[in-house]
Amino acid sequence: xxxxxxxxxxxxxxxxxxxxxxxxxxxxxxxxxxxxxxxxxxxxxxxxxxxxxxxxxxxxxxxxxxxxxxxxxxxxxxxxxxxxxxxxxxxxxxxxxxxxxxxxxxxxxxxxxxxxxxxxxxxxxxxxxxxxxxxxxxxxxxxxxxxxxxxxxxxxxxxxxxxxxxxxxxxxxxxx
Amino acid sequence: xxxxxxxxxxxxxxxxxxxxxxxxxxxxxxxxxxxxxxxxxxxxxxxxxxxxxxxxxxxxxxxxxxxxxxxxxxxxxxxxxxxxxxxxxxxxxxxxxxxxxxxxxxxxxxxxxxxxxxxxxxxxxxxxxxxxxxxxxxxxxxxxxxxxxxxxxxxxxxxxxxxxxxxxxxxxxxxxxxxxxxxxxxxxxxxxxxxxxxxxxxxxxxxxxxxxxxxxxxxxxxxxxxxxxxxxxxxxxxxxxxxxxxxxxxxxxxxxxxxxxxxxxxxxxxxxxxxxxxxxxxxxxxxxxxxxxxxxxxxxxxxxxxxxxxxxxxxxxxxxxxxxxxxxxxxxxxxxxxxxxxxxxxxxxxxxxxxxxxxxxxxxxxxxxxxxxxxxx
Numbered sequence: 001x002x003x004x005x006x007x008x009x010x011x012x013x014x015x016x017x018x019x020x021x022x023x024x025x026x027x028x029x030x031x032x033x034x035x036x037x038x039x040x041x042x043x044x045x046x047x048x049x050x051x052x053x054x055x056x057x058x059x060x061x062x063x064x065x066x067x068x069x070x071x072x073x074x075x076x077x078x079x080x081x082x083x084x085x086x087x088x089x090x091x092x093x094x095x096x097x098x099x100x101x102x103x104x105x106x107x108x109x110x111x112x113x114x115x116x117x118x119x120x121x122x123x124x125x126x127x128x129x130x131x132x133x134x135x136x137x138x139x140x141x142x143x144x145x146x147x148x149x150x151x152x153x154x155x156x157x158x159x160x161x162x163x164x165x166x167x168x169x170x171x172x173x174x175x176x
Numbered sequence: 177x178x179x180x181x182x183x184x185x186x187x188x189x190x191x192x193x194x195x196x197x198x199x200x201x202x203x204x205x206x207x208x209x210x211x212x213x214x215x216x217x218x219x220x221x222x223x224x225x226x227x228x229x230x231x232x233x234x235x236x237x238x239x240x241x242x243x244x245x246x247x248x249x250x251x252x253x254x255x256x257x258x259x260x261x262x263x264x265x266x267x268x269x270x271x272x273x274x275x276x277x278x279x280x281x282x283x284x285x286x287x288x289x290x291x292x293x294x295x296x297x298x299x300x301x302x303x304x305x306x307x308x309x310x311x312x313x314x315x316x317x318x319x320x321x322x323x324x325x326x327x328x329x330x331x332x333x334x335x336x337x338x339x340x341x342x343x344x345x346x347x348x349x350x351x352x353x354x355x356x357x358x359x360x361x362x363x364x365x366x367x368x369x370x371x372x373x374x375x376x377x378x379x380x381x382x383x384x385x386x387x388x389x390x391x392x393x394x395x396x397x398x399x400x401x402x403x404x405x406x407x408x409x410x411x412x413x414x415x416x417x418x419x420x421x422x423x424x425x426x427x428x429x430x431x432x433x434x435x436x437x438x439x440x441x442x443x444x445x446x447x448x449x450x451x452x453x454x455x456x457x458x459x460x461x462x463x464x465x466x467x468x469x470x471x472x473x474x475x476x477x478x479x480x481x482x483x484x485x486x487x488x489x490x491x492x493x494x495x496x497x498x499x500x501x502x503x504x505x506x507x508x509x510x511x512x513x514x515x516x517x518x519x520x521x522x523x524x525x526x527x528x529x530x531x532x533x534x535x536x537x538x539x540x541x542x543x544x545x546x547x548x549x550x551x552x553x
Contacts, residue, residue, distance in 0.1 A: 007234075007238070008231070008234050011233075011234045011237060012226075012230070012234070015233075015237075015329065016273075016325070016326075016329065017325045017328065017329055019215065019217045023208065023217070027204075030204060030207075031196075031198070034196040034198060034203070034204075035195060035196030035197075036196070037196065038193075038194060038195050038196030039195065039196070044193050044194060044203075047196065048203060048206070048207060051207060052207055052210050052211060052214075055207075055211055056211070056214065056215070059211075059215060063332075064332070065332055065333075065336050113188075116185065116188065116189060117189050117192040117194050117195065118194070120185065120186070120189040120195065121194055121195060124195075135186070136196075139183065139186040139187070139190065140186070140190045140195065140196070140197075167179060167182060170182065171177050171179075171182055174177060174182070174185075175177055
């Protein structure tokens with residue numbers, strides 16, 4: 001039924017340029033896409049700009065008349081392009097503890113929390129994209145393994161194995 | 177670090193904005209405000225609930241994609257027609273995007289495509305392109321509130337039909353060159369008609385201008401493809417395409433000649449107006465007019481060369497030369513328009529100054545009259 005709903009919304013966008021259908025379609029992927037971009041961009045504002053750019057381009061693509069097999073695949077492909085263009089124009093900036101400390105209140109708890117977040121972000125940035133995606137979907141978005149499998153277009157077993165390897169890779173990054 | 181410690185860490189970090197969390201939905205709201213503004217969504221509209229007709233349109237589309245096309249003979253479709261679809265099909269013929277019967281019109285077109293050969297499909301797609309164009313024109317003059325989006329959709333479909341026509345023509349060309357040439361001639365004729373319709377229906381809206389320009393590009397592309405087919409066929413069998421190729425050459429030649437004459441006429445009018453206003457030598461009007469005239473008159477030699485090449489049988493070169501002439505004619509038209517706009521916008525303040533000068537002496541005369549009256553008292 002979910003697949004048919006997505007097909008219906010895609011049809012509405014393609015034929016009638018239905019903006020409400022576009023909003024409904026995108027809201028299903030917005031949260032995971034926001035997290036995906038947040039990890040790749042140095043600031044929250046950069047990530048939000050990239051997200052809006054991704055959605056503009058998705059709209060243009062969906063209304064161009066080209067058939068789309070997977071909206072999720074399309075949006076992530078466009079998002080990767082946006083990331084690439086961003087870094088082509090300026091060098092990547094890593095977030096380290098010193099720069100985090102300059103922006104957050106100097107209390108013990110806040111500093112430690114900020115440092116933790118920065119470390120998690122750095123570690124997620126260093127693992128492969130497929131690993132990062134399953135961790136975001138499972139632990140940030142709160143999806144079940146079955147839902148994760150559907151989102152990444154793999155079998156449940158495959159998703160489970162990927163998740164196991166992803167957590168292992170993340171642990172290795174954090175233990176360095 | 178154990179698995180559980182890592183999960184706990186991720187759970188602590190997941191609500192951080194740096195990792196994309198938006199628990200209160202504020203960033204999502206700002207994002208959609210931005211998108212709505214950019215793509216001109218109307219947030220004040222109530223949430224739309226889809227009607228039964230919307231779902232029917234979708235399922236008909238799915239039906240035709242999944243079931244009808246694979247059925248090469250289409251016996252079940254024929255049975256559907258016999259069960260009384262005919263009246264509905266006839267009634268749907270004049271429907272426009274947004275009408276209840278419009279999906280029936282599209283479904284009928286798809287059925288016709290299923291029965292057609294590659295050559296037939298090329299002609300059908302060209303015909304359907306004409307229908308989309310007519311729908312766009314009809315919608316443009318309607319009072320439908322959603323006409324702008326529907327017109328744009330119809331124009332996009334027009335372009336798509338031309339692309340499909342080109343693809344079908346290419347398939348025919350691979351099997352039957354002479355047949356492809358005949359089809360190419362027909363499509364070329366239609367393309368010229370569509371170009372005329374598009375040019376006549378220019379619109380003030382920026383969006384529509386862009387849609388029309390894109391459609392014109394698609395027509396150009398298709399016309400170029402048909403010419404190429406005709407020329408290729410001619411290179412293999414001169415007699416096979418003598419008539420259609422000749423017609424295409426004559427049409428294009430005449431079109432460019434007419435446009436050249438029109439541009440020269442416009443320049444004469446502009447020169448006369450500027451001379452009368454004694455501002456011909458202001459700014460660089462005179463030089464610009466001369467430049468455009470020179471470019472147009474230079475084409476005379478190219479026209480003669482194209483005619484000579486055509487007469488000698490050098491079709492490809494002749495059409496390539498016409499293509500070059502077309503590019504120059506389009507450029508001169510653009511330069512002429514820019515010149516006219518420049519003149520109009522520059523001369524408007526001058527006209528206001530002249531108007532002020534006319535009113536000033538009147539005011540001075542009024543003051544003098546008042547002073548005279550006062551002194552007499």
